[in-house]
Amino acid sequence: MSLNRLTIADARDRLRKGEITAVELTDACLAAIEDAGALNAFVHNTADIARQQAAAADARLQAGDAPAMCGIPLGIKDLFCTKGVPTQAASRILQGFLPEYESTATQNLFDAGAVMLGKLNMDEFAMGSTNETSVYGPAVNPWRLGEQQLTPGGSSGGSAAAVAADLCLAATGTDTGGSIRQPAAFTGTVGLKPTYGRVSRWGIVAFASSLDQAGPMTKTVRDAAIMLGAMASVDPRDSTSADRPVPDYEAALTGDIRGKKIGIPREYRVDGMPAEIEALWQQGIAMLRDAGAEIVDISLPHTQYALPTYYVIGPAEASSNLARYDGVRYGHRARLGAGDGINEMYENTRAEGFGAEVQRRVMIGTYVLSAGFYDAYYNRARKVRALIKRDFDEAFAAGIDTILTPATPSAAFPLGTMHAVDPVQMYLNDVFTVTVNLAGLPALALPAGLDSQGLPLGLQLIGRPWDEGGLLNHAAVLERAAGFVAKPERWW
Amino acid sequence: MSISETEARKVAQLARIAVADEALPALASELSHMLQFMAQLSEVDVTGVEPMTGVEKMRLKRREDVVTDGNMAEAVLKNAPDAREGFFAVPKVVE
Numbered sequence: 001m002s003l004n005r006l007t008i009a010d011a012r013d014r015l016r017k018g019e020i021t022a023v024e025l026t027d028a029c030l031a032a033i034e035d036a037g038a039l040n041a042f043v044h045n046t047a048d049i050a051r052q053q054a055a056a057a058d059a060r061l062q063a064g065d066a067p068a069m070c071g072i073p074l075g076i077k078d079l080f081c082t083k084g085v086p087t088q089a090a091s092r093i094l095q096g097f098l099p100e101y102e103s104t105a106t107q108n109l110f111d112a113g114a115v116m117l118g119k120l121n122m123d124e125f126a127m128g129s130t131n132e133t134s135v136y137g138p139a140v141n142p143w144r145l146g147e148q149q150l151t152p153g154g155s156s157g158g159s160a161a162a163v164a165a166d167l168c169l170a171a172t173g174t175d176t177g178g179s180i181r182q183p184a185a186f187t188g189t190v191g192l193k194p195t196y197g198r199v200s201r202w203g204i205v206a207f208a209s210s211l212d213q214a215g216p217m218t219k220t221v222r223d224a225a226i227m228l229g230a231m232a233s234v235d236p237r238d239s240t241s242a243d244r245p246v247p248d249y250e251a252a253l254t255g256d257i258r259g260k261k262i263g264i265p266r267e268y269r270v271d272g273m274p275a276e277i278e279a280l281w282q283q284g285i286a287m288l289r290d291a292g293a294e295i296v297d298i299s300l301p302h303t304q305y306a307l308p309t310y311y312v313i314g315p316a317e318a319s320s321n322l323a324r325y326d327g328v329r330y331g332h333r334a335r336l337g338a339g340d341g342i343n344e345m346y347e348n349t350r351a352e353g354f355g356a357e358v359q360r361r362v363m364i365g366t367y368v369l370s371a372g373f374y375d376a377y378y379n380r381a382r383k384v385r386a387l388i389k390r391d392f393d394e395a396f397a398a399g400i401d402t403i404l405t406p407a408t409p410s411a412a413f414p415l416g417t418m419h420a421v422d423p424v425q426m427y428l429n430d431v432f433t434v435t436v437n438l439a440g441l442p443a444l445a446l447p448a449g450l451d452s453q454g455l456p457l458g459l460q461l462i463g464r465p466w467d468e469g470g471l472l473n474h475a476a477v478l479e480r481a482a483g484f485v486a487k488p489e490r491w492w
Numbered sequence: 493m494s495i496s497e498t499e500a501r502k503v504a505q506l507a508r509i510a511v512a513d514e515a516l517p518a519l520a521s522e523l524s525h526m527l528q529f530m531a532q533l534s535e536v537d538v539t540g541v542e543p544m545t546g547v548e549k550m551r552l553k554r555r556e557d558v559v560t561d562g563n564m565a566e567a568v569l570k571n572a573p574d575a576r577e578g579f580f581a582v583p584k585v586v587e
Contacts, residue, residue: 096571097571098570098571100564100567100568100570100571195547196547196548197547197548210546210547236553236555239552239553240546240552242548242550243553302536304532305532305533305535305536307529308529308530308531308532308533309533311526311529311530312530312533319507323508326508327573328572328573328580328582329568329571329572329580330571330572330573331571331573332573333573333574336583340583341583341584341585342582342583342584342585343508344510344583345582345583346508347505347508347509347510348510350507350508350509350510351509351510351511354509359507359509360522360523360526362507362509363503363504363507363509363519363523364523364526364527366503366506366507367495367503367523367527368530370503370506376534377527377530377533379543380533380534380536380538381530381533382543382544382545383536383538383541383542383543383544384533384536384538385543385544386541386542386543386544387536387538387541389544389547422522422525423522423525423526424525424526424529427529439547440546440547440548465547465548
């Protein structure tokens with residue numbers, strides 16, 4: 001087996017035994033990336049940095065000072081600031097931006113010895129569910145329908161495509177409304193969104209600050225546990241970073257979930273949901289029951305209001321965060337005409353630099369925050385958000401350990417098909433995932449089966465706040481029971 | 493709730509995004525459609541509910557009010573489209 005196909009856990013064990021070197025592992029990934037231009041997953045390659053980091057990792061391994069992530073080659077979503085390496089959030093407005101600093105999450109990974117292969121494609125400013133809002137053009141799903149190219153999902157579509165195609169052992173992602181979990185489900189990979197505040201947001205280009213959270217995208221649940229342990233930290237530079245020690249998540253994978261209570265929320269049975277998704281959900285329920293868990297029907301009554309709430313709060317925060325792109329401090333500045341003043345500079349810079357979806361969200365956010373509408377939209381949405389969170393609080397207070405739902409309302413669909421529908425229709429992709437961001441909970445998507453067309457389908461597990469360990473343990477049980485081993489047939 | 497072309501123009505101005513006159517009708521209709529979607533929120537009884545400000549009840553961290561870094565003007569200006577003599581340069585603001 002070529003080395004790029006290894007999991008983090010296997011690679012770690014073989015690196016520590018001296019059976020392989022980090023340089024060999026990195027070279028295998030760089031060669032795979034070289035051959036995978038058709039996937040458009042990697043948009044900035046950092047082969048020189050990767051080889052240097054791999055050599056340093058080998059030295060650490062030889063010295064016996066090797067954390068779990070030491071020598072593990074990763075892809076980094078373009079949203080993470082990486083010092084001296086292009087970081088443009090897949091936007092034209094940040095073209096040429098070379099950060100003078102490193103995000104805390106990537107710094108933590110590098111301190112643990114991880115290797116950066118390059119930057120990964122995504123939707124512009126993480127706004128999108130198909131990767132099609134990217135200035136680089138869309139990343140392509142390694143899974144296909146015949147000759148038809150599919151979306152890898154979004155916004156972390158490049159991360160998901162790269163992991164599914166074995167271009168890297170794992171990747172970083174970020175999740176504001178489902179941007180880690182939906183692409184994981186579309187590509188047959190594992191994606192974990194941690195509890196809000198678990199991974200520092202410092203140095204990650206901000207979209208919606210009360211919803212954004214970074215996490216690992218991996219091939220297995222164990223790998224997600226290992227990588228989260230390295231990404232997470234208590235960070236004084238992020239005022240919302242939680243003052244909680246980072247536990248050993250891998251040690252939480254006991255495989256024993258006997259007596260645990262699994263909540264099945266009836267509101268997640270949505271109109272028009274394909275029978276295959278419902279069947280997959282039932283299979284997941286049966287697997288957890290067979291493992292000794294107790295299945296409990298629960299109600300999360302405000303679920304139906306999660307999408308409109310999200311599409312008020314997300315754009316409101318985005319309009320505020322994206323005000324910084326004004327053509328003054330970094331990135332693109334429009335060419336000024338004769339007599340143009342500073343307002344024309346701002347307006348033309350932002351019209352040229354932001355794509356259509358980003359402009360749409362900034363304007364809707366501006367509207368809901370404007371005088372006269374603030375109470376009717378923004379404040380009301382914040383109140384409904386409190387009710388959505390209360391639904392979860394009450395379920396957990398009643399003894400529920402983990403909640404099981406489908407990850408997405410469909411399998412991956414062809415690229416180009418969402419252009420024809422209106423934005424609201426596109427937002428329905430996030431129906432099962434946004435509630436989690438609004439409530440700040442940890443959640444994980446994992447592959448659980450193939451649909452009749454041979455495409456991967458995912459299930460989502462939602463955990464108690466700060467119980468990533470318990471969540472990962474449930475996921476590992478489900479992963480073993482589902483026995484998902486399918487890989488996309490190589491065409492790229 | 494629907495947004496007129498005049499309101500759409502005002503929103504674009506507030507957001508500092510140039511929108512051509514001929515693009516205003518489409519923008520107004522798109523924004524109206526999204527607001528209709530959000531109007532569902534008016535069905536929810538939010539009497540006595542406090543607006544949520546954060547997912548965990550925690551007080552924002554505080555630190556001593558002291559200088560923690562600085563003296564990095566070069567790094568701060570490095571990515572500027574137009575920087576001169578240690579400053580960001582912009583078109584004339586005051587007539």
